Amino acid sequence: MTRTTPGDLLVLHATRTLGHATAARLAERAGLSQAETVEHLLDAQSRGWANHSSFAGEGGWSLTEAGTRYGERLLAAELDSAGARTAVEEVYRDFLPTNDLVAAACTAWQLTEMAIGSQPVTLTATIDALTQPARTLAQLETRLTAHLPRFAGYHHRFTAALHLASIEPKWITGTDRDSCHRVWFELHEDLIATLQLTR
Secondary structure (H helix, E strand, O other), X not given: OOOOOOHHHHHHHHHHHHOOEOHHHHHHHHOOOHHHHHHHHHHHHHOOOEEEEEEOXXXXXXXXHHHHHHHHHXXXXXXXXXXXXXXXXXXXXXXXXXXXXXXXXXXXXXXXXXXXXXOOOOHHHHHHHHHHHHHHHHHHHHHHHOOOHHHOOHHHHHHHHHHHHOOOOHHHHOOOOOOHHHHHHHHHHHHHHHOOOOO
C-alpha cells in the first residue's frame, strides 16, 4: 500500500534536496501550490527549521541544522510506517554502481568543457555513457514509488535533460537548470536523507 507524504515534509525535503531555492522552485519540486509552499516555509522558519537568505543575488530558502535533523526524523517515520526501509536500502545498494558511472561521465564532460584533463570526451560519448543509467533509473524509480510516491519524477527529468543535451550541452552538468547532473545529485541526496546516510 502506498502512502502520500504530508505537505510540510514535502517542502522540508525539497528544501534539503535543492539546497538553496526560491519558493517557486520548491513548490515545483514538492508538487504543491506556491501559496501552500510559502505557508509551510514560514511555519518552518518560525520553528527554526528554515532560513531565507540571498545567495548570488537571488533570494532563497535553506534548512537549518535543526531543520535537517527534524526532516530526517519525519522521513524515518514515513519510511517505517510504509514498511519500506528494506526495499529502499536495496534500491540504494543497486543505485551506487550506476552513481559511479554517472559521476565519472559528468566529471569527464566537465573537464572537457574546461579544456583540462588528458582524455577529453565528445558530447556523443557522454550522452551514450548516460543512456544506460537513464534506463536503470526507470527501474529504480518504479521500485521506490511502489512504496513512496514522492520519488516519482526523477526518471522523466533525467531523460528530458539527456534529450536536450544533444541540442544544448549545458543540460549535462549545468547548475542553472534541471541538468542530468543536478537531477542525479538530487536523487542521491533524496536517498541518503531518507536512509539517514552520508555521502
